[in-house]
Amino acid sequence: xxxxLSRGRRGPSMADVAREAGVSGQTVSRVANGRDNVDQExxxxxxxxxxxxxxxxxxxxxxLRNGRFRSIGVIMSTLSTFGGSRTLEAIASAAVAxxxxxxxxxxxxxxxxxxxxxFSRLDEQAVDGVLVLIHERELDESEIELPAxxxxxxxxxxxxxxxxxxxxxxxEGAVLxxxxxxxxxxxxxxxxxxxxxxxxxxxxxxxWQATLARHGRPIPDALTGDWSAESGYRLAQRLCDDPAVxxxxxxxxxxxxxxxxxxxxRGRSVPGDxxxxxxxxxxxxxxxWPPLTTVRQSxxxxxxxxxxxxxxxxxxxTADATAVRVPxxxxxxxxTTPPRSQAGKSxx
Amino acid sequence: xxxxLSRGRRGPSMADVAREAGVSGQTVSRVANGRDNVDQExxxxxxxxxxxxxxxxxxxxxxLRNGRFRSIGVIMSTLSTFGGSRTLEAIASAAVAxxxxxxxxxxxxxxxxxxxxxFSRLDEQAVDGVLVLIHERELDESEIELPAxxxxxxxxxxxxxxxxxxxxxxxEGAVLxxxxxxxxxxxxxxxxxxxxxxxxxxxxxxxWQATLARHGRPIPDALTGDWSAESGYRLAQRLCDDPAVxxxxxxxxxxxxxxxxxxxxRGRSVPGDxxxxxxxxxxxxxxxWPPLTTVRQSxxxxxxxxxxxxxxxxxxxTADATAVRVPxxxxxxxxTTPPRSQAGKSxx
DNA sequence: AAGTTCCATGTTGACGTCAACATTGACGCC
DNA sequence: GGCGTCAATGTTGACGTCAACATGGAACTT
Numbered sequence: 001x002x003x004x005l006s007r008g009r010r011g012p013s014m015a016d017v018a019r020e021a022g023v024s025g026q027t028v029s030r031v032a033n034g035r036d037n038v039d040q041e042x043x044x045x046x047x048x049x050x051x052x053x054x055x056x057x058x059x060x061x062x063x064l065r066n067g068r069f070r071s072i073g074v075i076m077s078t079l080s081t082f083g084g085s086r087t088l089e090a091i092a093s094a095a096v097a098x099x100x101x102x103x104x105x106x107x108x109x110x111x112x113x114x115x116x117x118x119f120s121r122l123d124e125q126a127v128d129g130v131l132v133l134i135h136e137r138e139l140d141e142s143e144i145e146l147p148a149x150x151x152x153x154x155x156x157x158x159x160x161x162x163x164x165x166x167x168x169x170x171x172e173g174a175v176l177x178x179x180x181x182x183x184x185x186x187x188x189x190x191x192x193x194x195x196x197x198x199x200x201x202x203x204x205x206x207x208w209q210a211t212l213a214r215h216g217r218p219i220p221d222a223l224t225g226d227w228s229a230e231s232g233y234r235l236a237q238r239l240c241d242d243p244a245v246x247x248x249x250x251x252x253x254x255x256x257x258x259x260x261x262x263x264x265x266r267g268r269s270v271p272g273d274x275x276x277x278x279x280x281x282x283x284x285x286x287x288x289w290p291p292l293t294t295v296r297q298s299x300x301x302x303x304x305x306x307x308x309x310x311x312x313x314x315x316x317x318t319a320d321a322t323a324v325r326v327p328x329x330x331x332x333x334x335x336t337t338p339p340r341s342q343a344g345k346s347x348x
Numbered sequence: 349x350x351x352x353l354s355r356g357r358r359g360p361s362m363a364d365v366a367r368e369a370g371v372s373g374q375t376v377s378r379v380a381n382g383r384d385n386v387d388q389e390x391x392x393x394x395x396x397x398x399x400x401x402x403x404x405x406x407x408x409x410x411x412l413r414n415g416r417f418r419s420i421g422v423i424m425s426t427l428s429t430f431g432g433s434r435t436l437e438a439i440a441s442a443a444v445a446x447x448x449x450x451x452x453x454x455x456x457x458x459x460x461x462x463x464x465x466x467f468s469r470l471d472e473q474a475v476d477g478v479l480v481l482i483h484e485r486e487l488d489e490s491e492i493e494l495p496a497x498x499x500x501x502x503x504x505x506x507x508x509x510x511x512x513x514x515x516x517x518x519x520e521g522a523v524l525x526x527x528x529x530x531x532x533x534x535x536x537x538x539x540x541x542x543x544x545x546x547x548x549x550x551x552x553x554x555x556w557q558a559t560l561a562r563h564g565r566p567i568p569d570a571l572t573g574d575w576s577a578e579s580g581y582r583l584a585q586r587l588c589d590d591p592a593v594x595x596x597x598x599x600x601x602x603x604x605x606x607x608x609x610x611x612x613x614r615g616r617s618v619p620g621d622x623x624x625x626x627x628x629x630x631x632x633x634x635x636x637w638p639p640l641t642t643v644r645q646s647x648x649x650x651x652x653x654x655x656x657x658x659x660x661x662x663x664x665x666t667a668d669a670t671a672v673r674v675p676x677x678x679x680x681x682x683x684t685t686p687p688r689s690q691a692g693k694s695x696x
Numbered sequence: 697a698a699g700t701t702c703c704a705t706g707t708t709g710a711c712g713t714c715a716a717c718a719t720t721g722a723c724g725c726c
Numbered sequence: 727g728g729c730g731t732c733a734a735t736g737t738t739g740a741c742g743t744c745a746a747c748a749t750g751g752a753a754c755t756t
Binding site: 063066067 | 703704705706707710711712713
């Protein structure tokens with residue numbers, strides 16, 4: 001069962017419509033672009049002709065003529081993470097709603113060379129702007145050289161970035177988590193951090209640390225994971241047997257899951273012996289055992305705001321290097337409770 | 349802090365390179381396309397000139413000239429699901445490796461109108477081919493009218509589709525899960541199915557059913573969820589209190605997670621009282637409590653094979669409506685065990 | 697009535713690339 | 727030496743669209 005494909009076929013062009021409607025190509029163009037300087041009756045005739053011949057505009061020709069494509073490029077290193085795919089989905093719907101299409105450019109190892117290459121390719125393809133979604137921070141070390149004049153919005157950026165950026169308010173989220181545990185009466189809060197090359201992880205870690213400092217609490221060393229449940233499980237081994245550990249803030253829900261499992265295995269109850277707070281609020285977290293108290297971040301909002309900012313930049317032609325921070329929210333479930341013996345502890 | 353963007357700027361074109369190198373534009377074109385009928389020395393001169401002026405080919409012009417864009421379109425309804433994002437990631441890397449870029453086209457409600465529209469838009473954008481990743485099956489009811497001659501590969505398709513398709517071998521996976529539980533000595537296997545509008549869900553359900561029939565076992569009614577952990581949890585209520593239920597095959601890992609939680613809440617032990625098998629093998633499943641026995645499917649492989657098939661179709665110009673089936677694998681962990689009282693049971 | 701304005705429409709050319717054809721000149725062969 | 731061959735390079739035009747300018751005529755002004 002094999003069918004011949006008529007390759008390289010082209011659809012009808014404006015010229016065909018023009019012939020059919022008995023007008024010039026330019027008039028067709030005007031109708032297609034919704035200009036108002038066309039007689040009502042002529043417009044209708046053209047519209048009918050379009051329908052009859054099945055005309056559809058050719059974006060390649062438009063792009064060639066106009067220099068741009070009504071398309072935005074997305075450079076991503078984290079496509080299949082929970083947050084990444086959520087954000088991408090929001091970006092895609094927002095862009096499509098505004099009549100832009102999405103050109104995806106994955107980057108496996110976000111070295112400066114690779115990212116520069118990705119930019120070049122997108123520029124060649126005449127995208128109108130680029131969204132960068134790279135959680136790795138190696139990039140700020142050496143400046144990325146960007147095609148001049150291509151609008152860019154960075155998601156999850158180094159705060160000192162020169163580009164407009166949109167991100168979850170990581171610091172606020174970490175404060176929420178840490179202070180929640182402190183408020184329950186825990187002496188201090190341990191932390192399983194994300195990988196050090198991640199902006200988000202670093203900001204959560206610093207904010208956790210600062211919060212403890214602000215409250216005058218001892219600051220345990222942070223354990224460093226890589227976002228995976230596996231790493232949470234592994235690192236948890238060091239926490240499980242220390243009775244001083246009564247509260248842990250984990251930099252994402254997946255690592256929290258690993259931690260929960262390790263705790264179960266050692267027979268330590270959650271939240272009885274140890275309280276746990278995650279970060280992200282993935283759909284599954286409600287169904288962890290116990291249901292996880294966590295910091296919800298709105299990836300959808302981040303994606304939408306980023307598209308908005310980029311489209312602004314594209315249409316106005318000016319870039320304001322402002323940083324949009326999307327707020328977080330603490331979602332209380334069943335993995336946190338006051339510490340078992342609170343006697344003898346005093347809030348300094 | 350606001351910088352003026354030089355909008356609509358264009359990079360140097362072949363003409364600029366030609367002038368710089370003192371040759372004709374055509375020679376530059378030949379060098380750029382790697383033709384061999386150019387003198388070695390001339391080629392070098394052109395290459396140098398390209399570097400000097402910073403030439404980069406203009407894909408819009410190429411697309412206009414050649415009719416196609418070296419880009420493949422992806423129509424997706426399930427972008428942010430575990431499988432969807434995994435598959436997309438694989439598609440993106442495979443395509444980029446072959447020098448194609450990805451144009452993403454999300455479809456929120458995969459009605460036939462919306463999908464047809466998505467096709468049109470992609471065709472306008474001169475994509476070379478389209479990958480369709482829509483789990484909903486409403487689509488086969490009324491034929492989708494596709495731009496003639498645009499190569500298409502469908503992922504997770506209705507088997508009777510006229511297009512080449514690539515998919516996980518759902519039936520095999522369900523057999524693996526069901527027979528594993530039967531082999532452990534369970535009398536029969538309950539099933540929490542995915543939503544009826546999903547091809548994959550239906551095939552898993554039918555295959556589970558057929559397997560029970562083949563072994564002459566009683567066939568319980570399937571419970572129908574929607575893939576979410578939430579639905580697994582909700583449906584589990586009906587299973588928890590029935591002591592006859594000793595083995596459950598869940599159509600994905602997330603619903604299995606919901607089931608596990610419900611079972612914990614009712615104080616039923618897994619796998620002691622109830623054995624559970626999932627489907628997908630998401631990264632987290634290893635860390636569920638207990639670690640979940642599940643059927644692993646390789647989304648990466650599906651994505652890669654799909655790109656391969658599409659690129660074949662694009663380059664050869666012929667479409668073989670063959671169906672590639674990617675095998676699954678049973679991953680044994682700790683959520684299954686023989687039933688408590690096996691006395692009196694015999695394998696017919 | 698002659699001039700002015702304005703609107704609907706047409707004509708031309710350029711965006712960057714590349715296939716098809718044309719040109720040039722070096723080399724080999726009888 | 728004349729002729730064919732072939733390799734390297736150049737010239738022309740077309741892909742589809744649309745800005746800029748040109749045209750032609752109706753309506754309006756004085």
